[in-house]
Amino acid sequence: MTQQSPHPTLTPEEIRGELKQAGMRPTAQRLTICQYILNQANHPSVEDIKAWVDAKFPGISLATVYNTVHALETAGLVQAIRFDHSDKVIYDRNTEPHFHFLDEDSGTLHDIQSDQVQINLNLPEDIRVNDISILIRGKRQ
Amino acid sequence: MTQQSPHPTLTPEEIRGELKQAGMRPTAQRLTICQYILNQANHPSVEDIKAWVDAKFPGISLATVYNTVHALETAGLVQAIRFDHSDKVIYDRNTEPHFHFLDEDSGTLHDIQSDQVQINLNLPEDIRVNDISILIRGKRQ
């Protein structure tokens, strides 16, 4: 198995704290969305989030889900990513530098910790690299 | 400078030949589109293609551009890619394995040849890698 990322489960109180610290009001909608994104989900799309949250919070507006993920992104609590294999943006609670593995059989995305990949770039001198994004596609044997 | 990819300019006749070889009829629309994608463009979006072709071939249908890039993709003459920084698919005439550099100042995308990057993966035994996609973001000093 690909190593699990270090994402401790947050209590509702801790989530509330994170939101406040980010200057976001800890509304019921946001707490529920965070419960999913920060604790349970694995690289969910907005559609995924809406579906899960709808069960706990029937009738939540799709716009609220979009508003919230944007706010969380701005606050640095999640990272928005888009990969080739899907036309939807997915949200990643892991905001540390890391890479991704797409299991082509299951369609699931897994984190690859930075230390599992060594990269050696042989680029022109004048290039200053700010970020490297890597998607590894493959299968389990 | 990032090394140029080996893309010789193709004559109209050569383009015609490529299309025929791919089982595609070399229509005027397709020849014009290929003239741009295969000879002139650098990672163009459909919008880019449409704009350029429109000058040579006024009134070409947007649907034709989509149809053509799809056909070229199926034929293996171009590769469709989508990166985080844009919500549009771009087309790459370089179908060899390679990576990309995004110049954050100009917004332009450059090919990085495979041999300019050495990757060492330390992944679980049971993972069989089929493809690695890399986007390097940075600036020129």
Added chain:
DNA sequence: CGCGTATTTTAGAATGATTCTAAATAGAAT
């Protein structure tokens, strides 16, 4: 050349994700 058929082009409608709008609601500070 001219005919028949499969391919291609086309305009416009449809789709799907996302963003915008403007009004209603809820939090927080006084």
Added chain:
DNA sequence: ATTCTATTTAGAATCATTCTAAAATACGCG
């Protein structure tokens, strides 16, 4: 409580892309 600002919401708008069904075109064959 009152007020001010942030948040939520439904629905409309937008944007890239795909679909549809009809018209135009390319190509093989006589």
